[in-house]
Amino acid sequence: MKRSDFIKSGAALVGGAVLLGNDTMAKETYQHKDNVFKLDYAPHQGMFSASAGKNFVDEIKYMYDLGFRSIEDNGMPGRSVDEQNKIGETLAKLGMRMGVFVVPKGGNGANTLAAGKQEHVDIFLKGCRESVEVAKRVNARWVTVVPGDYQRNLPLGVQTANIIEALKRGAEIFEPHGITMVLEPLSDTPDLFLRYTDQTYEICKAVGSPSCKILYDAYHQQKNEGNLINLMNMCWSEIAYVQVGDNPGRKEPTTGEINYKNVFKWLKEKGYTGVVGMEHGMSKAGVEGEKALVNAYREVDNF
Template sequence: MKRTDFIKNSGLILSSLLLSSRRASAENWEVLDNKPFKLDYAPHQGMFSASAGKNFLDQIKYMYDLGFRSIEDNGMPGRSVEEQIKIGELLAKLGMRMGVFVVPKGGNGQNTLAANKKEHIEIFLNGCRQSVEVAKRVNAKWVTVVPGDYARHLPLGVQTANVVEALKRGAEIFEPHGITMVLEPLSDTPDLFLRYTDQAYEICKAVDSPSCKILYDVYHQQKNEGNIINNLELCWSEIAYIQVGDNPGRKEPFTGEINYKNVFKWLYNKGYKGIVGMEHGMSQSGVEGEKLLVAAYREADNF
């Protein structure tokens, strides 16, 4: 099947292929050229290792050839300084953007900002300082922060105030460098303090800094609250970054219940120029799975 014919196929036909004849169809799809997508989707390491090999730099070049113009790498701070520099230089050469990476010790079950413990806050602030140096090497503008678990011995309002005060100190570190920490409400466990979009909105309004905004992960929020487009609209002024993954399964579009073509169309019409992080796995492995992944994004982006 020629790529031009593929793009012209109706959404209904391709959706049916994706849902019911995925393996049989994938082997006939060509790798698309480097025409950029309407939105700026960002793959991560390993998504194209079957085609591009294990070297992350080679994978980034291959992502560019497929039409992607950004990447994500949650574990970037764990890479060597040398590798970070090489990644940053390659991205600059290709004109690609660096998406989010996770602030080291940015908040987890053992390090919760809600408890207002000095040692936890210092771990978080040191992670912010470290993140500034990493961001300089790869020209990153966004870093992910999760405030950690509930401190259930404290009233909810007190916990919220503790989180706000800690994040204000983090924002002071990032502001001079034009870096935004994006707070991610998650669905992984009910022990997590930050779970809902309106909750993150309230916190960002209280921090009142351009360096503290929301990372809206559609997969997590479909699980936690649903009503995706309406909640995006309600909290839009504080949303700086989008991540996606279908539900259930956390795989590429057309594998679950989320109408990603409508979500992407809404983002596009809203004028969103940020990154859409492909924070998910793949329904099939190998080269066929990689072709299927690209085809799914081409169709979801075909609105």
């Protein structure tokens, strides 16, 4: 779908809403093209495909029209070089930023960095080198790393040291290119080694590199530890990237228990100018879900 077509399609949706008596909803959703958000929220592919179509470049342009100024794409390394270049060129023309993508095999249950095995470290470092080339094409500054699962036959301190040593090697690859790997503590399974903010803070301090920092995902940390603002504040010097999703459900803000208006106000007052990744699903499907998504971010961005 051409950009002009889906913008016209959006306008038609507004007109239809007016005819149906939903004028307020239409205005809230579609009349913010020049109204950039206070924080730099970054959607993923598919969040606006009902209006923009399946082509990611077209969807990025549509995101820009809605007021977004960054994107995320965890699977960017899996896209063709040609598509990566097109995405990078589009972002550059629009003045948008590329958020995180995931380092290929950057640590998982099959090759956990906690094990201290050279073959696992080699896989990780290969992913780091590949990520540098991808980052150049899309002008990315941050890449996600998850160190993997516990190696439960080893003492916890030895596992931690193994991860630190592997991350030091990764940081050596990223530092010359100004790229920061951001470590993400997760809540998906208790087998994961990295789960808490202070634990990640300790590891980043030990690595001691500007290319090794924390990716703070408020959804995961609400599940793991709560006390979001206080823990972010204590570990702030090592937090380089933020992602969000409400809990329970991992949908857009306002669908769960997290007071994102307060969280975002705190981030703004803290001087955070980085990306806020929209790392979540949507509570509704189709165009209705897209409207709900934008309206939710308008609400919590109004602090």
